[in-house]
Amino acid sequence: MPQNISIASWNINSVRARLDIVERFCKEISPDILCLQETKVIDTLFPEGLFRQFGYRHMMINGQPMHHGVAIVSKLPLINRRVEDWQANGEARHISAEIGTEATKGVRLDNVYIPAGGEVPDLENNPKFGQKLAFLGRMTEWSKTVDCPTILTGDFNVAPLEHDVWSHKQLVNVVSHTKVELDLLAELKAAGDWTDIAREFVDPSQKLYTWWSYRAQDWEATDKGRRLDHMWVTPDLKDKAKSHVVHKTCRSWGKPSDHAPIMTEFAF
């Protein structure tokens, strides 16, 4: 019998500010493994107790003061922790582990928070944009070295396809959807022969978003979203993915993150 394992990813925009909706997610959606980005907390203050209470006894966290920060919380054992620094500046934007069950022997889970890239797509006036492009370049080099079944998930801060944004025309010069970002993400994708799981289940001709700005008066009515959060797998895992959903309902819970969680059900 195959083992079903659900893996979710959620940019939580401060885990301590979201305790209520994190609890609700763990209770109601209850994925086996949850990858978090933008935890905004140092490791010693990470709310481990909350997760333990709902069966997430295995945790790997990589935090820093104030910004960024990532974590994997899991009902299944996590082993062989690794941390990459694809920005080469010490920011906490990656953590990975092997999923330590018999069925997932040798399967790694990489959780990444790719930099947003600042306001304007201008290398001269916005150094953050260059950092984002360099980050993608280093991920591509890493991708070429991946030698085991791997799930790469997180907030990529890039909406790669025309229907991953509410208006391709209006966002073509907006950071997250510029040609140079799309080209670099395509290079990264090709380097590992990655499969974009969401688009295996939702046809590329259909709009699909995971993020809606806080600044919209009515985010749901205007629906000006972007698909920034992704779940990619190496070729050997492509057929193991059985479903994929964006839990859009979480965006309308009280005191929400501006990102909705994504979740894939695997049969290993």
Next chain:
DNA sequence: ATGACGGATCTAATCCGA
């Protein structure tokens, strides 16, 4: 203007998100 909100920190004004 797509849209001006929301979190963390030197608890005030600023950086950051995208």
